Structure formats: C-alpha cells, structure tokens
Amino acid sequence: MKDEMDNVPPVRVRSEDAVASIHRRRVLQGVGALAASALLNPLARAQAGRFDGKQLVYVSWGGVYQDFQKKSYCDPFAKETGARIIQDGPVNEAKIRSMVAAGGNPDWNVIDVTDTFLFNGTAHNLFEKLDFSIVNKSMVEPAYVTDYGIGTCAWSYNVAYNTKAFGVGKGPKTWADLFDVKRFPGKRMFRNRVYATLEIALLADGVEPSKLYPLDVNRALKKLDTIKDHITWWTTPSQSQQLIVDGAVSCGVIQNGRAYDASRKGAPIAIEWAQNLQSVDYLVILKGTKNLDVAMHLVNRSIQPDAQAMFSNNTAYSPVNPAAFSRIDKAISPWLATQKDNVAKGVILNAAWWQDKLEALDASWNAWRLS
Amino acid sequence: MAAVVRLMRRSDWLGVPAVLLVLGMFAWPVVSFLAKSVTDPHVGLQNFVSVATDSVYAKVLSNTVVISATTTIFTLLLGYPVAYTIARASGRRRRLMIFVVLIPFWTSLLVRTFSWMILLQPHGVINSLLLASGLIEHPLELIFNRTGLFIAMVQMQLPFLIFPLFNVLSKIDDAYMRASANLGASPFTTFWRVYFPLSMPGIVAGSMLVFVTSLGYFVTPALLGGLRDMMVAQLIDEQVADIGTWGVPAALSVILLCGTAMIFLIIKRATGATRKGARR
Numbered sequence: 201m202k203d204e205m206d207n208v209p210p211v212r213v214r215s216e217d218a219v220a221s222i223h224r225r226r227v228l229q230g231v232g233a234l235a236a237s238a239l240l241n242p243l244a245r246a247q248a249g250r251f252d253g254k255q256l257v258y259v260s261w262g263g264v265y266q267d268f269q270k271k272s273y274c275d276p277f278a279k280e281t282g283a284r285i286i287q288d289g290p291v292n293e294a295k296i297r298s299m300v301a302a303g304g305n306p307d308w309n310v311i312d313v314t315d316t317f318l319f320n321g322t323a324h325n326l327f328e329k330l331d332f333s334i335v336n337k338s339m340v341e342p343a344y345v346t347d348y349g350i351g352t353c354a355w356s357y358n359v360a361y362n363t364k365a366f367g368v369g370k371g372p373k374t375w376a377d378l379f380d381v382k383r384f385p386g387k388r389m390f391r392n393r394v395y396a397t398l399e400i401a402l403l404a405d406g407v408e409p410s411k412l413y414p415l416d417v418n419r420a421l422k423k424l425d426t427i428k429d430h431i432t433w434w435t436t437p438s439q440s441q442q443l444i445v446d447g448a449v450s451c452g453v454i455q456n457g458r459a460y461d462a463s464r465k466g467a468p469i470a471i472e473w474a475q476n477l478q479s480v481d482y483l484v485i486l487k488g489t490k491n492l493d494v495a496m497h498l499v500n501r502s503i504q505p506d507a508q509a510m511f512s513n514n515t516a517y518s519p520v521n522p523a524a525f526s527r528i529d530k531a532i533s534p535w536l537a538t539q540k541d542n543v544a545k546g547v548i549l550n551a552a553w554w555q556d557k558l559e560a561l562d563a564s565w566n567a568w569r570l571s
Numbered sequence: 572m573a574a575v576v577r578l579m580r581r582s583d584w585l586g587v588p589a590v591l592l593v594l595g596m597f598a599w600p601v602v603s604f605l606a607k608s609v610t611d612p613h614v615g616l617q618n619f620v621s622v623a624t625d626s627v628y629a630k631v632l633s634n635t636v637v638i639s640a641t642t643t644i645f646t647l648l649l650g651y652p653v654a655y656t657i658a659r660a661s662g663r664r665r666r667l668m669i670f671v672v673l674i675p676f677w678t679s680l681l682v683r684t685f686s687w688m689i690l691l692q693p694h695g696v697i698n699s700l701l702l703a704s705g706l707i708e709h710p711l712e713l714i715f716n717r718t719g720l721f722i723a724m725v726q727m728q729l730p731f732l733i734f735p736l737f738n739v740l741s742k743i744d745d746a747y748m749r750a751s752a753n754l755g756a757s758p759f760t761t762f763w764r765v766y767f768p769l770s771m772p773g774i775v776a777g778s779m780l781v782f783v784t785s786l787g788y789f790v791t792p793a794l795l796g797g798l799r800d801m802m803v804a805q806l807i808d809e810q811v812a813d814i815g816t817w818g819v820p821a822a823l824s825v826i827l828l829c830g831t832a833m834i835f836l837i838i839k840r841a842t843g844a845t846r847k848g849a850r851r
Contacts, residue, residue: 293815
C-alpha cells in the first residue's frame, strides 16, 4: 500500500491555490482506492504481468481530459497487467480513416471518439466489434452501449456567460436568452459545426424538447439568421474557453467540463443547466488492432467504478457507470451533466438520428454560413 | 530504363535516395488520393459534376482565390521596400535584417495564429493600447473577419516574398542606375523604367510562392477568419474528417492543382515577355 502511494508523481502545490491541493488529495484517494482494489481483488492479482511486453496506443483529445484518462484508466491497467500504454493524439478522424484504409496493424488502437463519429465510423467499418465476454457492458448505462463502442464519459453543452459582463445570476439562462441581443448585449459564441447548433436554435425558437427530432432545418437556420452577425464561432474547445475568459464574448455555448476547468482556474464564468444538451464520448478499438484482447481489457478497465470516479472528480465529465456516483466529490457533483437535477433539465442529442443525415445537413450548413 | 541509366552521369546517382523518398512517400500517396476524384464512390465524373453544380463549392473556391490574391498584393506592397532595403544594405546591417525576417520561420504556424488572436481580439493588446491612448472609443473589429485574416496571413507570408525578391535585387548591377541618372533620368524614372523591370523575376517568383502557399491555408482562416471566409482546405478537411467522403475533396484538390498550374504558366508566359521587353 505504501509503495503504491510513493509512486504518485509529485503534484506541485501553490499555497495560494487551494484547488491544487484538493486535486492532489483526489489523485491520492483515487490511487489509494486502486491500490486497495488491486490488493483485495484476487482477479486483479491473477492478472499481474499477463500482458507483459504487449503494447497499445491510446488516443484522445489532449489536455486535462487525456491526462486524467491516462491516470484513471491506462496507468492502473498498465500496472495491473504489465501492458505498455502509449498516449497519442489529438483524435483526428481523417487520420483514423487513412489508417484503416491502409490496412494492417493501425498506429492507433483504443480511441476516444464523439458520438457522431462512432456512428459514422461504424457505418464505414472502422472499428472492431466489442467482445462483451471481456467488456462487462452491464456496468454501463444501457443507452451508452453499442456493438462497436462503449461510453466513456457523458457531458453537455451549456449556456455560459462572463460574470463580469452580467453579474452572477444575471446572465442569460436559456438558449432563447442567447438569441436576445437587447437584454444580453455583446458577442456570443457558438461552435462552428452544424451538429448541436441546429438543436440549440430550435430549442431557442420554442420547439418542445420531445418534438425536437426530426429537426426542422430551415426553421433552425432562420433563427440563427437573427443573430448571425453577433456570433463569434469557435473551432476548438480550448478556443471557447479563451473567448469567454478574455471577455471577447459575453456569453455563448460551452462544454460543461471546459467551463469547470475555467472556473477552477478562477475565471469569471458561470453556466446554466436549462435545456443542457447531453452527449457521450465513446471508446472504440480501431480495425486491425493486433493486441485485440489487451485492447478489450483496457476498455473494460476504463468502465470500472474507481476509474470512472477518479476521472470525473478531476474533470467534471460524468461517469457512464452508475456505480461510480457514490464516489463523486460533493464539490464536483453540481458540474456533472448526469447529476440528477441536470439530467432532468437536459435534452439528449440524438446522434443516431444524425448518422445518415450529416452529409446533407453539413451541405445546408455550409450554404448558410457562406450566404 | 537502360537508356535512362546510360544518360545519368556518375554524380547523378547521389540524388537517387531523395528521388525514391519523394516518389514513395509523397508522389504515390498524392496521386492515389487525386485518383479518388474519378473513382470514389464509383468510376465516373460525378464528383466534378457536384463541384460544378453546387454553389457552395464555387463560393469556397472563389473565396480561396480572392483571399490568396489579396494576401499576395499586400505582401508585395509591404515586402518590396523591405527586400529593397536589405539589398541596398551590406555587412552586419544586412545580416541583422535577414535574421529578423527569418525569425517567424522558427515558430509554428499554429503558435503564430494564436499569438495574433491575443493581439487582435476585442480586449487584446492592440485594442487596449488604442483605447488607452484615446484614439478610439470602441474596440475595433480586428478578428473573426477578413481584416484579421489578412493581417495574419500577410505577416506569415512575408518571408516567402522577401527572400526570392532580395535574391534578385541584390544581383542588380548599380551601373544601370548610374547610367540612367547620367543620361538625365529622375530618380523616379530610374526606379520605374530601369530598376523595377529588372526586379520583375523576383516579384514573380516571390508572388507565385506567396499565392500558391496561401491557397492551402487552413488553420489561420479557421481561427482568425469570419464565418463566411471558408477556404478550400477547410472544406476538404471537413469532408474527409467529419463525413468520410474522399471523392469530392479529391476533385477539389485536382481543381486547385490544375488551377495553380495554369496560373503559373500564364504568369510565366506573360513575364517572360516583359523580361524580353526590359532587355530590349
């Protein structure tokens, strides 16, 4: 037990930064729990060294997000089984397609993908079918399980605002408020993609969440027309964080984990949960992966309650394994998309509906943005 | 093949590894990608028909050409005086100026793009200075539109213009200018009728380089440009990455490649004529 604790990399604690010490505690707790489970669980002990010399490449989106996937999923797995897990990224869909098209053993193996790419990639035959005799799908919320990908974390798009621009509790509260430039002046930011933006426009226009799909594309684009010149578009999530923190925009659309990260660092940002748009990221295994059984076991390791809780406690992205909730910190809970109150206010993005329409809707979107 | 081998001089063999590398790692992948324009999803010209009939592609292609051409013009206007100054300088001063022009080459394009975001944004460095000095009352819109895009692209492209141009300018013999002045020409006439035509090869080489590399810009328009400033590389990426179609992006690439080659030939022909004119 002590040996395990000594292996924790030193975390720098600045005296003025109480948050850092909370983080440190969480990391230690997480690792402690892992160590305990490894010692107590005979199965885990039996696995020791079974994948010695085997190697996998784990690919995700970088930043704090991937750091904690590494610490919560990959590092414990490597320690328990002897497998070597190499981190790479960021995820690039075009690269994934080229790797599979090239055939053979791909450079990337286990990958964190968005819900839209899960469906698109499944249709294009890019992923290995999951072996549910290894991956214990019963641990995961059934809505987040498909034959080719299993949920890794849940998150949401939220209304965010700069508290210097409006004051705490006085900013926009709904998607409709984002379209009200008189009450809430200043530039607002939206993600520069058709997916989810149409949903936001329709909800703002008063469409009932239960009647959202099939999407009325023309109505959505007309609604977006009303504030087209007031929108600053972000391409990468880090850009969204920067825009609102620097005050380049007063409000807009952000991912909950990004808002948490900015807030944790002391930025003047607040988010609202009304009609938050919920989505899930999935782990997939790339077609042709050589150490397929190792990959399956790594995916299975990622959905264990301890791994899920450790990841969530550090990133504010939600666990997909309901058993992890009992281990979530009180301070993190309000930030989670799948926390009870937030789920009740949420609307689920229907990636399955999008799967065969993305190409056509993307064309309409480009026509709109260029007009 | 035997004929080729016989034709090659002994020293030519030194180039073989490089040629093989380019053929295997560059030419082959590019050709097989371009081939998809007529084979994906099935053999035929359907991808070119899509590009020709959908107004989105026409708009994005025209955006690309207009943005690249405008960037080239601004780069030339700013870069010519710099190249001229470097060419007229000598010794340490010249080396120092060359060094300063080279500095941006050592930073990645992405880093420079983000630096411009920090400088240009509404509460960024430039707007803060202008607001504090009382020159403006409201922040200028310098980013997320063509203004921001041009500022950044011109800065990034300047070295590509300055070096080829400097190379030509530094070889222009001063005797021509002295002769012109001796024969009674004003400094302006000397510059315009003698120096400028002699610098034409440098202008053409530099401008071509700037224009052609601008056509492929991708990160900068995505991060600094406005919603409507989509360039063709962005569209190609979106289609391949998000949607997973190869045919139309390949067709766009073929059009871009052929268009560039045509422009290159036309300019070469045209300036070949002016150079002869200058000699006469």
